[in-house]
Amino acid sequence: xxxxxxxxxxxxxxxxxxxxxxxxxxxxxxxxxxxxxxxxxxxxxxxxxxxxxxxxxxxxxxxxxxxxxxxxxxxxxxxxxxxxxxxxxxxxxxxxxxxxxxxxxxxxxxxxxxxxxxxxxxxxxxxxxxxxxxxxxxxxxxxxxxxxxxxxxxxxxxxxxxxxxxxxxxxxxxxxxxxxxxxxxxxxxxxxxxxxxxxxxxxxxxxxxxxxxxxxxxxxxxxxxxxxxxxxxxxxxxxxxxxxxxxxxxxxxxxxxxxxxxxxxxxxxxxxxxxxxxxxxxxxxxxxxxxxxxxxxxxxxxxxxxxxxxxxxxxxxxxxxxxxxxxxxxxxxxxxxxxxxxxxxxxxxxxxxxxxxxxxxxxxxxxxxxxxxxxxxxxxxxxxxxxxxxxxxxxxxxx
Numbered sequence: 001x002x003x004x005x006x007x008x009x010x011x012x013x014x015x016x017x018x019x020x021x022x023x024x025x026x027x028x029x030x031x032x033x034x035x036x037x038x039x040x041x042x043x044x045x046x047x048x049x050x051x052x053x054x055x056x057x058x059x060x061x062x063x064x065x066x067x068x069x070x071x072x073x074x075x076x077x078x079x080x081x082x083x084x085x086x087x088x089x090x091x092x093x094x095x096x097x098x099x100x101x102x103x104x105x106x107x108x109x110x111x112x113x114x115x116x117x118x119x120x121x122x123x124x125x126x127x128x129x130x131x132x133x134x135x136x137x138x139x140x141x142x143x144x145x146x147x148x149x150x151x152x153x154x155x156x157x158x159x160x161x162x163x164x165x166x167x168x169x170x171x172x173x174x175x176x177x178x179x180x181x182x183x184x185x186x187x188x189x190x191x192x193x194x195x196x197x198x199x200x201x202x203x204x205x206x207x208x209x210x211x212x213x214x215x216x217x218x219x220x221x222x223x224x225x226x227x228x229x230x231x232x233x234x235x236x237x238x239x240x241x242x243x244x245x246x247x248x249x250x251x252x253x254x255x256x257x258x259x260x261x262x263x264x265x266x267x268x269x270x271x272x273x274x275x276x277x278x279x280x281x282x283x284x285x286x287x288x289x290x291x292x293x294x295x296x297x298x299x300x301x302x303x304x305x306x307x308x309x310x311x312x313x314x315x316x317x318x319x320x321x322x323x324x325x326x327x328x329x330x331x332x333x334x335x336x337x338x339x340x341x342x343x344x345x346x347x348x349x350x351x352x353x354x355x356x357x358x359x360x361x362x363x364x365x366x367x368x369x370x371x372x373x374x375x376x377x378x379x380x381x382x383x384x385x386x387x388x389x390x391x392x393x394x395x396x397x398x399x
Contacts, residue, residue, distance in 0.1 A: 022048040023141050026063065028085060029074035030054050038074060038103075045134055054085065064094040070140055073120075075104040083118050090119030097147070099140040103128070186215050238280040239367075244309050244316055245274045247281075251288040252307055255296065263301030266292075269308035277316060277387050283363045287371075290356040291320040291383050299324035299380075315369075315388040322382075327375040335373065336361040360385075 025047045027038060042049040050068070052059060063071070071089065073082035082102060089095045099121035104111065107125035115123045121143075122136050190212055252268035259266035288307070295305045303323040310317045327335060338358040364371045364385055375381035 022046055023069040024048040024050070024066070025070045025072060025137070026066070026068040027051050027072045027074055028054060028056075028059070028082070030082075038072075041130060041133075042137075047137075054082070059085075060088065060092070060095075063089065063098075064092065067095070068098060069144060070137060071098055071100045072137075073100060073102050075102070075106065083114055086115070086120055087118040097144075099144055101136060101140060103133075186211070187219075190215075238282075239278040240281065241276045242279045242281055242284070243274055243276055244311075244318070245270045247279075247284065247288070248307055248309060248318070251285060251292060254289070255292045258293075259296055259305060262296060262299075264296055264299050264303050264305055266296075266305045266307070268306070271309050271311050271316075273311065275311050275316060275389075277389065279367060279387070280363075284367070287360050287363050287385060288318070288320070290360050291385075294356060295320055295322035295324065295381070295383075298322065303380075314390075315386060318385045318387070320383045321380065323380040326377040326379050327373070327381055328377050332373065332375060336371070 025042055027042070027049060029038075029051065030053065039049050039051055050066070052062070056062070073085060075082045082104070086100050086102075089098065089100060096119070100119065101122040101124065102112075102115045102120050103124050103126065104115075105126050112123045112125075121140050124133060124136060190208065193208065248268050248270065252266065256266050292305065292307065299305055299322045305320070305322045308319055310319070336357050338355055361371050364387070367387055369385060369387040372384045372386070373381060374384075
């Protein structure tokens with residue numbers, strides 16, 4: 001019988017001489033003294049091989065630390081239980097992506113099915129041809145390399161995208177802040193002209209009014225750009241319990257005078273049994289303000305705007321419905337995109353930056369919710385904000 005210690009020493013010497021960049025294969029077998037042939041076969045084919053037995057002390061930490069490119073589970077006897085070993089490997093996130101090939105004296109179909117059920121990548125019954133084993137190993141190594149390449153490319157593209165986003169955000173911040181100063185100066189000069197200057201004719205007054213409207217539009221655009229940038233970098237630390245009825249009441253109270261001035265009837269309805277949500281109050285008020293402002297803007301005098309909410313076992317739906325001009329079907333898929341304005345708004349020269357609904361969507365999604373719209377052109381629109389009672393467990397753990 002071969003001396004196991006001498007055999008292992010010879011094997012380790014061979015592995016040291018193998019090229020450092022050779023794929024590393026870990027052989028886990030039921031009887032170490034029976035495996036020198038397999039070891040020499042693999043090292044002779046250019047692989048870096050290592051031998052361990054089923055009962056090697058600290059086998060799992062060893063595998064997790066070494067992270068071989070492939071594992072061969074060699075069951076020489078019918079009593080070897082490599083299935084349990086494979087199952088443990090696939091349950092551990094440190095080792096689950098390592099392909100496992102079974103070499104076994106068991107050739108029955110149910111044994112192969114059992115191996116695949118616990119996560120094996122391949123199964124080869126003995127006796128087998130050396131060329132077939134090498135071909136199967138190479139196929140698994142190639143598949144794993146493709147997986148690594150894909151992950152590496154994904155990480156590179158993700159990091160590049162994050163870097164470009166940071167550059168974009170910095171440009172937006174800088175440009176927006178730089179534009180605010182000259183706009184403020186223009187507004188000051190306009191006010192001074194109104195108080196201390198003199199415009200003799202109606203045309204001149206019209207020019208001044210146009211300048212004031214244009215500067216207001218640019219100011220709104222800058223405010224929205226900065227708002228989007230701030231929302232993208234906020235966390236969930238500001239979330240507090242909020243009464244849904246109080247949220248509806250405060251929003252309706254703010255916009256009731258606006259609706260009355262436009263000849264529009266604004267109504268709101270309480271939830272019979274009030275509920276609370278964990279919200280960033282200022283941001284959620286901004287969501288409802290944007291939706292109500294849009295509803296009033298696109299609803300003619302004599303129309304109706306309604307605000308109400310419905311409670312469900314897993315969350316709350318808040319609705320804003322109007323009897324306005326509605327949204328063309330072709331525009332519906334795009335209305336939450338930044339800068340997007342519907343054809344109706346453009347044709348009728350209705351003011352807006354195209355950012356309001358994009359901001360609504362971002363805020364709602366940061367509350368783990370959704371915003372949807374249903375609309376019929378010429379009949380009106382309904383926007384629904386869905387907010388869950390509980391944030392996802394993963395998000396809560398990070399908060």
